[in-house]
């Protein structure tokens with residue numbers, strides 16, 4: 300559904316996107332992850348024909364994004380970060396007009412608008428004019444607009460930003476359902492690592508306009524970080540003795556009376572480690588198996604935390 304080769308966008312001296320090669324197949328659900336300014340939105344804006352690449356090529360749904368813009372647009376839905384909806388019409392009418400703009404019949408547009416109003420929890424706002432809606436309500440209306448023509452490929456630029464947890468969950472359900480029912484291909488950007496982790500089977504990490512990792516969340520975590528077993532002891536000397544006992548069980552790191560063991564398959568190994576320590580007479584007082592998050596992956600890959608510029612920063616705005 301998407302094929303890019305050396306896709307590049309420069310804004311004067313800023314290399315926003317720096318030679319991206321990307322292939323996305325039909326029905327995939329892909330999350331683009333990266334800190335502020337990494338180039339995620341610029342990539343989506345090129346793929347949705349809103350801005351032309353400086354160099355490289357991209358085809359979307361089989362059409363070149365520069366030469367066949369109209370063909371691309373008819374097949375995709377794009378929900379950007381700004382408010383796409385107008386102001387003077389009622390929410391429901393905006394949706395119906397949008398459906399008509401995509402060539403749907405009045406009847407189909409109405410039916411689809413009703414379906415989306417219900418599934419995105421827009422009942423209370425459907426008959427109000429857009430100008431009177433709150434930011435979150437407007438966001439949900441924008442999302443409904445992007446879905447009106449049931450596109451085969453959907454681009455969502457930070458769909459959850461500005462939504463409360465319940466609406467975020469509703470939206471995630473809706474996206475997963477679209478995929479299950481219609482095999483819609485979905486590419487989304489997000490700052491919410493848990494969202495990427497739970498929804499996407501493929502996570503692409505972008506930094507400085509380049510792809511630095513591309514895999515399933517589970518494999519990214521296993522390959523780049525691995526599990527950690529955290530052990531606590533009654534005294535520092537117990538921890539030192541335990542570290543000697545556990546030589547060979549993984550990478551060990553001792554801080555005071557705590558010991559961290561970095562290893563694969565930590566849940567299984569934890570049992571063996573506890574047994575070994577008990578037998579040696581230095582039993583652990585505390586144990587915790589810590590699974591890595593996508594943020595740990597990002598930190599490992601870039602030396603920076605995605606959270607610093609991510610959802611938390613957004614929430615403080």
Ligand SMILES: Nc1ncnc2c1ncn2[C@@H]1O[C@H](COP(=O)(O)OP(=O)(O)OP(=O)(O)O)[C@@H](O)[C@H]1O
Pocket residue numbers: 310313314315316333334335336337338339340341342
């Ligand atoms: N129209 C523009 N003119 C000049 N520079 C731009 C323009 N659009 C984006 N940039 C720059 O390109 C870089 C990539 O921006 P982009 O919006 O693609 O990042 P992003 O990963 O989507 O970030 P965010 O998470 O903040 O949305 C940034 O340095 C940004 O300042």
